[in-house]
Amino acid sequence: MQDPTFWCGEGQLRRAGVLHLCVGAVVAVAVPLGAVLAMDPPLGVRAAVAWPTVALLGAVVLIAVVALGRPWLSRRAGDTPLGPWSAAVIVLTCAGVTGTVLLLLLPDGPAGTPLAQLRPPAGCIRDPAQAGCLVDRSLPGYDWIIAWYGTGQVLLLAAIGAVARSGRRALAAPIAAALLLPLGVAWIAGWLPATPPAPQRLDDWMLTVPAIALAGGGLLLPRTGPAAPPRPGQPHADLAWGGRGPAVIAGFGWLLGIAYCSGVLYWVTDRLTDGNPAGGRTGVVPPLPVMWAGLAFAVAVLALAGVALRAGLLFHRLRRQEYVALVPADNTLSAHDRRRCRDVSAYRALHRLVGEHALRLIGWYAAVGAALATLGSAAALSHVPPDVTAVTGWPTVVKAVADAGDTLLGWLPVAIAAVGLMVYRNDTVRRSVGVLWDIGTFWPRAAHPLAPPSYAERAVPELQTRTAGLLALGEHDPRRVDGIILSGHSQGAVICAAVLLQLPVRWRRRIWFFSYGCQLTRLYGRIFPAYFGPDRLPALADALRGPSGRPGWTNFWRDTDPLGWPVTAGERNLPVHDPDALHPTGGEVADPPIRNHSAYPDAAEFRRERARVTWLLRRGVPSPRQGVG
Structure with a gap:
């Protein structure tokens, strides 16, 4: 984070963004283009359009792959040799998309399956009950493409987590799985010569779970890396999720993206079929992987409810412990004070729940998500929908859960839009x-x-x-300051830490860092150890240490703050009492508020420390010399 270009990455974003958008467009048009080429092999004019289009799209992917292997693509700032190629990639992509659209508009060829056979018969809008109107006319091969695409992403997530935990040596397991799975599929299909035939009952989906399990073996290798162990007296500061944080974060984003896209598909399907595919105007059916996504979403919601229940039980237990610690053994408090103790114990329990148990609960839920992703990939390759008709016994339960998940997914876009609207009103x-x-x-x-x-x-x-401008003012400038107190609350403390790591050493000596409501240890330090881990925060504290060895960092925290904890990195930690008292004092009629995550500057501890630090900064930095004579 000390890199001067760390926060100046627009150049890298523009370069990589061109490749990202162009390759995304190529992948999007490759689905209908591939289906047309497979069903209706081009001849004549269609061939003259199709094969140059394939070459153009392939050139885009080739340039992107070569660029990803070049070191200058990850350069945060400055010019790179990709400049002229960016325009070439854009032109090739536009030409490829244009060729695909033109090919789709041309009349069907004499070979293969005409696309007209995939369209509903005429008159289905007026009379949807006629023959052929409610037949599933999904794009051939589309389900297969989505299923394998999702399986590949699961393997990629396993590779990300393995590398983050154990380095490049852990790539052996995901790479082996990525190679063995296609070979197994080719063996089942009989495409491998000089090999014995596969068993009759063996199918592609049966190989998916073992392959993903093999890739997940890289997540179990011993951890390697430069991260230092937590310091003594610093509880709950170990790495979150065993160093697999990148895979967990990327996995949650991937699952949310799948849920939202599936929800949009279900919402559109419901609108086109009036909420009932059997009585709708056309037989619009979501892709098979999307159907299984509905079942997985329902199970994920149930798992989330279980995690929430576990969190509630933990909160109840912690609250009871804190209440016992607040109430004297002889229980001489008044009814009012006991009620106040219950209120304070609730905030203290929330403080402990977030700091001690939240990441572990998220890890449990991530494990459930990984299992659902694995089973969902296998189910999507089974070519069997979860809502088959005329089911009896336990499959009826599966169908009911899948239907509930489909309904929830259909309402997910509406729920997200409602939350977006409430952001502006609540x-x-x-x-x-x-x-x-x-x-x-x-x-x-x-x-x-x-x-x-x-x-x-x-x-x-x-x-x-x-900050640098104020510290660089001349001696005779009336705006000159002896030192600066850089004060950051909550996320502001993280921003201030990033600023301090960017400043030169000569200016850090004139800065004192106030952090309060700080998440640098329990959250950021555990999830992002490369930037705020146990070996990084002491470096920041040492950089702020004055010539006499005095600390230049004061951290304030409350045991009622759910997002603020001590930072034991060699700095000065000050606990802030909250609330000031259990009952009104000094002529007040209202109870002292429980401030939890807010109003730190109003606390007496903060004001005293600010006065002390102000005196130290004025004393430690020579004042401008006065003129003589």
């Missing part, structure tokens, strides 16, 4: 979504041009410029 929803948005958009973008821009790419350089 402060509580806005704050909750804002917390997730702050965390999700803190890190700079590297490749995806459609990802929301990082606010830190603007906040960090601007705050750095402001």
Whole structure:
């Protein structure tokens, strides 16, 4: 994070964004193009359009693959040799898309299956009951493409987690799985010469679970890496999810993307069929993998409910423990004070629940998601829908759960739109979504041009410029300051830490860092150890240490703050008492508020420390010399 170009990655984003969008467009048009070429082999004019189009699209993929292997693509700033090729990739992509559209508009050829046979008969809108109107007319091969695409992404997630935990040596298992799975499919299909025939009952989907399990073996290798162990006296500071954080985060994003896309497909299907495929105007049927996504989504919702129940039980137990610690053994408190103790114990229990158990609960849910992704990949390759008709016994339960999942997925886009609307109308929803948005958009973008821009790419350089500008003022400038207290609350503490790591050493000596409501240890340090891990925060504390060895970092925390914890990295930790008292004092009639995550600057501990640090900064930095005579 000390790299000067860390927060200046627009150049890299533009370069990688061109490749990302162009390859995405190529993949999108490859689905209908491949289906047309397979069903209706081109001849004559169609061949003159089809094969140059394939060559153009293949050239785009080839350029992207070669560019990904070049080191200058990951350069955050500056010009790279990709410049002239960016325009070439754009032109080739546009030409390939144009050729695909033109091929789809040409009349059907004499060979293969005419596309006209895949269209509903005339008159289906007026009379959907006539023969052929409600037949499934999905694009041939589309289910197979989506199923294998999803399976490949599961293997990629396993590779990401394995490399993050154990380095490149862990790639052996995912690579072996990625090679053995296609070979097994080719063996079942009889495409491998000089090999014995596969058993009759062996199918493609039966190989999926063993292949993904083999790839997941890389996640179980011993951890290697430079991360230092937690310091003594720093509980709950070990790496989250055993160092598999990148795979967990990417996996949740992948699953949410699948859920949202499937929900949109179900919503569109319901609109086209009036909510009832049997009585709709056309037989619009979602792809087979999307059907299984509905079942997986229902199971995921049930698992989420189980995790929420477990969190509720933990909260109840922690609250009871904190209440016992607050109430004296002789129980001499008044009824009012006991009620206040219950309120305080709830906040303290939430503080412990988030800091001690939240990541573990998320890890359990991630394990359920991994199992669902594995089984879902196998089910999508089975060519059997989950909602077959005329089922009896336990398959009826599966069908009922799948139908419930389909309904939930259909309402998911509506629910997301409703949350987006409530963000503008409800402060509580806005704050909750804002917390997730702050965390999700803190890190700079590297490749995806459609990802929301990082606010830190603007906040960090601007705050750095402001700080450096004040410290660089001349001795006779009336705006000159002896030192600066850089104060950061919650996510602001993370931004301030990033700013301090970017500043030169000579200016860090004149800065004192105040952090409060800080998540650098329990959350950021455990999930992103390369930036805020046990070996990084002490480096930041040492960089702020003055010439006399005094600490230059004060961290405030409350045991009622669900998002603020101590930072034992060699700095000064100050616990803030909350609330000030259980009952009104000093002539007040209202109970002292429980401030939890807010109003740290109003605390007496904060004001005393600010006065002390101000005196130290003025004392440690020589004042401008006064003129003589």
